[in-house]
Amino acid sequence: MRLLHRASSWRRLFADDALPDPGRLPPLLGPLRDALIELGPEPELARAHAWQPRLAEALIRLDLPAWRISQLISDHNAWLYRRAIQLSLSEMQGQGWGTPPVAYCVLVLGSGGRHESLLGPDQDNAMVIADYPDARHTEIDGYFQALGERFTERLDEAGIPLCSGHVMARWPMWRKRLSEWGEQLAIWTADRRVKRVQQANILLDFHPVHGEPALAEALADRVARLMPGAGLFLDEMAALLDDLPVALDRFGRLAGDDEGAPHDRALNLKRQAVLPLVNVVRLLSLRHGVAASDTRARLTDLVVKEALPAAHARALIAALERLQGLLLDEQLSGLREGRGADGWVDVSRLGEDQRLLLRHDLQQIRALQKRARRL
Numbered sequence: 001m002r003l004l005h006r007a008s009s010w011r012r013l014f015a016d017d018a019l020p021d022p023g024r025l026p027p028l029l030g031p032l033r034d035a036l037i038e039l040g041p042e043p044e045l046a047r048a049h050a051w052q053p054r055l056a057e058a059l060i061r062l063d064l065p066a067w068r069i070s071q072l073i074s075d076h077n078a079w080l081y082r083r084a085i086q087l088s089l090s091e092m093q094g095q096g097w098g099t100p101p102v103a104y105c106v107l108v109l110g111s112g113g114r115h116e117s118l119l120g121p122d123q124d125n126a127m128v129i130a131d132y133p134d135a136r137h138t139e140i141d142g143y144f145q146a147l148g149e150r151f152t153e154r155l156d157e158a159g160i161p162l163c164s165g166h167v168m169a170r171w172p173m174w175r176k177r178l179s180e181w182g183e184q185l186a187i188w189t190a191d192r193r194v195k196r197v198q199q200a201n202i203l204l205d206f207h208p209v210h211g212e213p214a215l216a217e218a219l220a221d222r223v224a225r226l227m228p229g230a231g232l233f234l235d236e237m238a239a240l241l242d243d244l245p246v247a248l249d250r251f252g253r254l255a256g257d258d259e260g261a262p263h264d265r266a267l268n269l270k271r272q273a274v275l276p277l278v279n280v281v282r283l284l285s286l287r288h289g290v291a292a293s294d295t296r297a298r299l300t301d302l303v304v305k306e307a308l309p310a311a312h313a314r315a316l317i318a319a320l321e322r323l324q325g326l327l328l329d330e331q332l333s334g335l336r337e338g339r340g341a342d343g344w345v346d347v348s349r350l351g352e353d354q355r356l357l358l359r360h361d362l363q364q365i366r367a368l369q370k371r372a373r374r375l
Helices: 027-039 045-050 052-061 065-095 134-158 178-188 193-202 213-229 231-243 270-287 295-304 311-335 352-374
Strands: 103-110 125-131 176-177 207-210 266-268 344-346
Touching: 027 052, 027 065, 045 052, 045 065, 045 134, 052 065, 065 134, 103 193, 103 213, 103 352, 125 134, 125 178, 125 352, 134 176, 176 178, 178 193, 193 231, 193 270, 207 213, 213 231, 213 270, 231 270, 231 352, 266 270, 270 295, 270 311, 270 352, 295 311, 295 352, 311 344, 311 352
Parallel strands: 125 176
Antiparallel strands: 103 125, 103 207, 266 344
């Protein structure tokens, strides 16, 4: 397995506050340049979000793989977050709230935190606030509550829906001082309770999108210190792998759980393929002290730590790439046909070679689940 990683220049595309200048792009990137010209230099948030399928199509024309496109969609979502937060801060200053009273960092969680978003995600975010005296709690937390409410509302209006499970910085559960996050993690990891594992799973894939990144780094350090020794907690996390079985029957044939299926040919490859892989890789990474947040890097680091054979890691990275490709293709088709973007894939649209590869990929994920349970 290749272990040398170089930062891709593609990841600079949405790194600045301003969108890329299409006039500075070379002719070789014509599809992307044309898409940016259509968007315009200073679009409203809703227009910028609605443009994402156009971005994905342009990147497909440039022959970028689906895993890279998912990174760039995640980066574009991070740009939308930053813009929503900046607009909210300006509004608050104009209303007399002043500037932030202490340092803070907004985190994006879940697929965004792993840089693995495709089209149509909802909001999953949190906030880490620098420690301050309890006597100032009403003043300081009131400021950040107002900020959280404003930027999440802006994102919702732009087309990134509020999280139905309330996993957002507008709620106290997901907005805490750094020391409080440390205490919360200690409580969550102290024993094996299903709800605590589920809540921790939401938090543990995070990435800073705005504010002081040192706070996110400090939180990651606390996770790294706590998790390898949290045996009961990790045991419960392993037990919960059974709640998300892959889309195979006991004979190894493609078979979904039919929960909410739009028709009898549909498999939910987000729920019964990508999430089972993400969950088991996260579990192994926590057990072995892997610090990376994205699934590809976690698999590579598990090989380095001799926790996973290189051949199996390669197969799983290839499986994730193919699953992302199937989902992205289906999401774009769904948007063109007015169905929206979700996690369902119509297996009748797949060729025989694609179905065989899908079965192979799901078998690789199932084998990793069995390995994690044995550990």
